[in-house]
Amino acid sequence: MKINMPITNNEVVMKSNTILVTRTDLKGVITFANDAFVDISGYSREELIGSSHNIVRHPEMPAAAFEDMWRTLKQNRPWQGMVKNRTKSGDFYWVNANAMPLFENNAVKGYLSVRLTPSRAEIDAANQLYRKINAKEATLHPTGLAAARKFLSEISLGKKLAIACTLLMLPNILLLRELLSSESYLLIGALGVSTLIAFWIMAHVTQSTRNFFVSAVHELFRLSVNEFSPPLNLTRNDQFGDLFRGIYVAGVKLGDDIAQAKQANSNSLRIIQGLKYAECSILITNANSEIIFVNQAAEQLFLRAEKDIQTAIPSFSVQKLLGSPIDIFHNVPALQKEALDKLQDSKTSQFDLAGHTMQLTVKPVFEVNRERIGYVAEWLDRTTEVKIEGEIEHLVRAIKQGDLGKRINLNDKNGFMKSLSTNINELTDVIENVFNDINHIIAKLAEGDLTNSIHSDYQGIYAQCKDNMNDAIVKISEFIIQIREAADFVNTSSQEMASGNNNLSNRVEQQAASLEETAASMQELSSTVVSNAENTKTATVVVKSAAEVAEKGGEVVKSAIAAMQAINESSNRIAEIIGVIDEIAFQTNLLALNASVEAARAGEQGRGFSVVATEVRNLAQRSATAAKQSNELIQNSVQEVRSGTAFVNETGAALMEIVDSIIHVGTIVGHITSASNEQSAGISQVNQAVSQMDDITQQNAALAEQAAAGSMAMSEQAAKMTHLLNFFKINGKSPAAFSAKAKLATSKPAANVQSAANSKVAVNASFDEWEEF
Amino acid sequence: MTEKNEIDAVENETGAKRNSDTSNIIQYLSFVLGKEEYGVDILRVQEIRSWEPVSRVPNVPFYEKGVVNLRGAIVPIIDLRERFSLSKPEYTPLTVVVVLQTGSGSHTRIMGVVVDSVSDVISIERTDIQSAPDFGTKVSNEFINGLVSVNERMVMLLDVDKLLLLEVLEQNDY
Structure with a gap:
């Protein structure tokens, strides 16, 4: 007798309408356990499958009960009774157990145990009974008078009928002896015939009733091996017919349920297959948060990240993922039990898993009755995405700060990311070229060099910018040329004015x-x-x-x-x-x-x-x-x-x-x-x-002298202006020509009319040069 | 009147004969047409009158100016200047009409001719008359008897008979 210790006094109450199902082989080793059973037992499915069924036995359960159960089962009879089971943690729970043998080809292949939720009264009664049994104050089966009564009550139907007939015959036989002695033969004949007829009917009823029960039992056993079309006589009008019809209806309904179950099963299979090969990575857990489904994409995802994850979680293995609790990723808060229990709707979170940026969407799965039966977790490895986001952000920030030298590294990219990065790099190249060109031109402009222009090929606003820049340089050049001409002209004119004023x-x-x-x-x-x-x-x-x-x-x-x-x-x-x-x-x-x-x-x-x-x-x-x-x-x-x-x-x-x-x-x-x-x-x-x-003439004379002085000052200013303008370097004209003329102009501040005329000639000559230019 | 005319005509013939018999001198009345001077035998001249307005006769040649009543006798007037196509006629108080008469046979005719002016009565030796040339004058020489030179002037002598006969013939043509 296996004693599973320790035990506690905590009762886990089964939810109503829950059915716990297990199957065992002939030796009581568990071959199947449904989710509800795994859930309430506290063991993992792996622990349960392959173990003896007594792993859940509670020590307070009397051994006689199990002996009775096994004895009953060995007689190929179903057993029913209240059972107190122990969870892994030592807690207990009561079930209304129904065990029955499973037939296959008219041979017992194993046992099926279906446990239903008991009522509190049943639990109390069983609790009291088992306590008495354990104290040797009671037995499971009645003894003494009760046993005899039970024996009598359970005598076979035919025997009971035979006894009843015999008892009925006795007075007739006694009466027959009396009549025989009184020699009333007619009465004897009548009585004898009626007795014989009654006996015959009785025998026939007994026989047919027995046959009926035999065939009914046979058919019911056939139902248990999934043969749902009992060839029963449904046309009988007596109570037997009613029974047949009830059995038939139950059988057909059972067949329908199984067909629906198969249908649901194939539906599930399709969905599972679809999920299996879906692009997104999906994990599904049961209510105990154990992973019961990993699709291919998820396998690939975790395979890629396996080595990295193993550095953080050494026990992690993709092979062992199926059946592992979901909190194997113990550093993921979204997958902690407390978080999952609180979860009512889908929730998306993003976290770093051993250097991989994961986006996780967890959604609880509910039964129709809002009972939580598991979770669906969708994983997305956003590492590359996040990395390129970071790189792009970094690049954009650099561009914002004016650093155009940075580029995205293309070596570790492929596919969409590579083309995106290439495009962003090209964009940066264009912007860098444009700004370099403009910068170069403006730097040269600052030095007074107007001989440069942008020659690169651009499009759109860049081309406009380039054209405008080039136009601006040309315009400025023209302006400077015109200003130089004007300055020379002003210089000459002011000298003429000076002499004229004299x-x-x-x-x-x-x-x-x-x-x-x-x-x-x-x-x-x-x-x-x-x-x-x-x-x-x-x-x-x-x-x-x-x-x-x-x-x-x-x-x-x-x-x-x-x-x-x-x-x-x-x-x-x-x-x-x-x-x-x-x-x-x-x-x-x-x-x-x-x-x-x-x-x-x-x-x-x-x-x-x-x-x-x-x-x-x-x-x-x-x-x-x-x-x-x-x-x-x-x-x-x-x-x-x-x-x-x-x-x-x-x-x-x-x-x-x-x-x-x-x-x-x-x-x-x-x-x-x-x-x-x-x-x-x-x-x-x-x-x-x-x-x-x-x-007035006297004043005029004074003014003329002032004008002469002003003209001289203007001439000097014009010479200075010419000198300043020589700062600009312009295509096809060296500044030397201007400086020479400026010297000429400044070296004759007190020019008389004749010299003014000469300089005018010189200026005209230079104008001719400009026209040729 | 017819008797008187006949007597006049006889007297003229006898006078002319007498003149021609007595001497070779013939008197001519000279007048001017245009720039030329003409002469008619003075014995053919009945009267010299100054110009008076005439009574116009319809449907006659342009040079026949009309008729005048000369002391009871109806005398036709022609303008010789127009007749000879010499000059545009002007009628002034000094314009003169010479009334001529013909004595051809028994038929005597009287006609007034308009001339520019009357010059003189000239006496000409018959021998001084020269025959008319074939050309050089504006008057067809059928009317001209001859030419005579008087005081350096050339005078054409008109044959009044022919002149008046012509008028008759021309009138008959009408």
């Missing part, structure tokens, strides 16, 4: 002298103007008398015109008279001609008449000639008179104009008089202005 000063002095002369001249002019005014008064008087004379002339002309018109009329009259004479002469001539014609016609007689006519005609012709001459003379006279009239008219008009002119002259002379007065006032103002001009 000249100006001299001229201003001359001007002052001239102004004095002007003042004197003005005095003379003033007296002249006064005499002018007096003369104009005299002129006014003369003009008035001239106007009167002219007006008289105008009247004379008018009377002359009237006389001329009279002459003209007389001449016209004379001309008319002469015309009459001429006409008379003409008529006379005609008459004389007619007379001559008549005379010619008269012949010799008309000869004297002809002579007279000729004479008459001569007279007429002379008269006509005289008239013609007179007419011509008169015409001439009329003509002369006409032209005379015209002359006189013109004379009159001229005289009128003269009068107008004289009046105009008088007005002008008046104007001259008032103008002379104004002139006199003006001249005094001019005198005042001249004296003011004299003062």
